[in-house]
Amino acid sequence: MRRLPGYLRAIWVENIKEWKLELAYKADFARSLVDPIVYLLPHLLYGIAIVGGRSSPYLEKLSGSSDIITFVILGYIFIGFLNMALWAMGFSLRKEQYYGTLESVFAAPVPRWVFALGMAAHSTLHQSIIIVFQLIIMYIIFTFTVKASGIFPSLVLIAIMIFALYGFGMMVAALTLIFKQGWLVSEALSSIMMVITPIAYPLGVLPVFMQKASLFIPSTYGVLGVRHFLIGEKLPFSLPVMFLRLFLLCAIWITFGILTFHIFDKYTRRQGTLSTY
Amino acid sequence: MRTLRVIKAEVIKTMKIWLTYPIMLLFWGIFPLMWVLPFIFQGKAFVGGLESESFKNLTGTANYLSFVLLGAIISTYIFSGLWGVGNALREETYWGTLEYMIVSPTHPLIILVGKTVVEFLYASVVVFIQSLIAVFILGLRVGINQFLPVALIVFLLLVGFYGLAIALAGFTLLIKEVHGWVRTLEWVFYLFSPIRYPVEINPITKTISLLIPLTYALVAVRAIILLNKSVLDLTKTLLLLGLMDVLFLGTGILLFTYLEKQTRKVGTIAMH
Numbered sequence: 001m002r003r004l005p006g007y008l009r010a011i012w013v014e015n016i017k018e019w020k021l022e023l024a025y026k027a028d029f030a031r032s033l034v035d036p037i038v039y040l041l042p043h044l045l046y047g048i049a050i051v052g053g054r055s056s057p058y059l060e061k062l063s064g065s066s067d068i069i070t071f072v073i074l075g076y077i078f079i080g081f082l083n084m085a086l087w088a089m090g091f092s093l094r095k096e097q098y099y100g101t102l103e104s105v106f107a108a109p110v111p112r113w114v115f116a117l118g119m120a121a122h123s124t125l126h127q128s129i130i131i132v133f134q135l136i137i138m139y140i141i142f143t144f145t146v147k148a149s150g151i152f153p154s155l156v157l158i159a160i161m162i163f164a165l166y167g168f169g170m171m172v173a174a175l176t177l178i179f180k181q182g183w184l185v186s187e188a189l190s191s192i193m194m195v196i197t198p199i200a201y202p203l204g205v206l207p208v209f210m211q212k213a214s215l216f217i218p219s220t221y222g223v224l225g226v227r228h229f230l231i232g233e234k235l236p237f238s239l240p241v242m243f244l245r246l247f248l249l250c251a252i253w254i255t256f257g258i259l260t261f262h263i264f265d266k267y268t269r270r271q272g273t274l275s276t277y
Numbered sequence: 278m279r280t281l282r283v284i285k286a287e288v289i290k291t292m293k294i295w296l297t298y299p300i301m302l303l304f305w306g307i308f309p310l311m312w313v314l315p316f317i318f319q320g321k322a323f324v325g326g327l328e329s330e331s332f333k334n335l336t337g338t339a340n341y342l343s344f345v346l347l348g349a350i351i352s353t354y355i356f357s358g359l360w361g362v363g364n365a366l367r368e369e370t371y372w373g374t375l376e377y378m379i380v381s382p383t384h385p386l387i388i389l390v391g392k393t394v395v396e397f398l399y400a401s402v403v404v405f406i407q408s409l410i411a412v413f414i415l416g417l418r419v420g421i422n423q424f425l426p427v428a429l430i431v432f433l434l435l436v437g438f439y440g441l442a443i444a445l446a447g448f449t450l451l452i453k454e455v456h457g458w459v460r461t462l463e464w465v466f467y468l469f470s471p472i473r474y475p476v477e478i479n480p481i482t483k484t485i486s487l488l489i490p491l492t493y494a495l496v497a498v499r500a501i502i503l504l505n506k507s508v509l510d511l512t513k514t515l516l517l518l519g520l521m522d523v524l525f526l527g528t529g530i531l532l533f534t535y536l537e538k539q540t541r542k543v544g545t546i547a548m549h
Binding site for chain 2: 027056058063072192200
């Protein structure tokens with residue numbers, strides 16, 4: 001408890017350090033704001049092309065909402081959160097290695113979780129800015145309405161989901177210690193997760209094995225819950241069950257993430273490969 | 278003859294490096310098709326099946342699954358060329374071998390041709406793997422008689438496109454980090470050419486797409502495979518692609534030669 005203020009300061013410093021690095025490359029920062037919009041627009045235009053408008057009776061039958069634009073835009077927010085866990089957090093250690101600062105960071109007198117939380121704070125803030133920007137631009141282009149009463153429960157749900165994703169991000173960060181070429185791990189995992197998370201479609205259209213796999217991913221509950229609160233998407237489970245499962249996933253992923261990180265960190269030190277590429 | 282030997286040596290060298298990471302070949306063979314899956318599920322959720330009438334009104338085919346699969350497969354060449362050829366000399370900088378290459382008695386352009394050839398071979402293996410998956414697992418229907426016309430269109434697309442990538446490689450010599458530029462070009466191709474959706478759906482995307490050679494190639498490939506058109510029906514498109522080839526390749530080579538000279542003059546070859 002005595003060390004807590006010091007740890008909190010270290011988390012803050014790590015967050016600020018990342019922001020300084022990020023803002024040193026302004027063009028890249030601006031690009032990170034535009035990036036999700038470039039990948040979202042084809043989904044929306046494709047949807048309009050196959051439906052012939054923005055209202056689909058098939059989607060209404062499956063999910064309770066017929067507006068394909070609002071449905072996809074709200075779902076797509078969660079790609080940002082997945083990226084946060086897989087790239088921003090998962091890739092953080094690899095980045096330190098590129099900068100040549102990994103050894104110095106690991107030699108600092110703070111536990112690893114402090115470093116990880118600093119990274120998490122930065123990536124959550126960065127991702128939130130990206131999402132707000134994305135929503136504003138999409139609103140200007142397409143105009144969409146959501147239930148105002150659903151905003152608060154959605155934010156609560158997202159907050160719980162983010163904690164579960166932190167655990168996931170820690171696991172990916174640990175994998176980059178072993179595999180070094182961690183981008184392949186992040187890319188493969190993100191590709192799989194973006195298919196099985198029901199981002200641009202309801203859960204029901206996925207094959208059964210994918211539906212089952214998606215239940216282990218926190219963002220599935222996030223995306224279904226948020227769309228339920230904001231546009232009334234039908235849920236395949238009750239609200240208490242959804243929150244209970246998300247809490248469970250939170251506990252499981254955080255424990256698993258910390259454990260994996262601890263084991264791989266120890267293994268890398270024993271092998272003496274911390275500084276190798 | 279000597280030039281061909283240099284190109285062959287460059288091809289063998291780059292292939293040796295790539296074959297050190299066989300998992301990458303598997304990754305690029307499988308995952309670009311995986312990125313198409315959300316579009317398929319999205320289609321099923323929005324129209325209740327694998328065909329759409331309004332899609333047919335825009336593209337001539339109701340089969341949106343084949344439409345996106347062909348877009349993903351053909352664009353593999355474009356994205357691999359953009360990153361592979363455009364960034365090839367930058368990689369030599371990372372490996373610490375760019376200076377040796379520049380001071381060798383071979384013109385860097387010849388080495389770049391070698392790198393372009395090997396990038397094409399690698400992308401072709403990836404495209405072959407993707408085509409097998411698309412045909413045997415995802416049900417894309419392609420006739421054997423359609424292979425040659427499609428190969429001709431892809432060839433015409435790539436000649437001009439590699440010209441653009443060679444110019445980009447020249448920029449990496451001068452301004453070093455072109456990651457951002459490559460990314461921006463990738464956006465332009467992804468958003469304004471009919472890789473994932475018919476650009477005719479929006480007047481802005483439709484107009485901008487006319488400036489991108491990939492648009493013509495994709496429209497022609499889809500016309501052959503999905504609409505059973507003969508290559509003779511597409512003479513205008515082929516001519517246009519040929520003209521773009523002359524323009525892009527010529528400009529690319531001129532720009533590269535100029536930028537390489539410029540970099541030597543300012544003395545920044547070895548800088549990062």
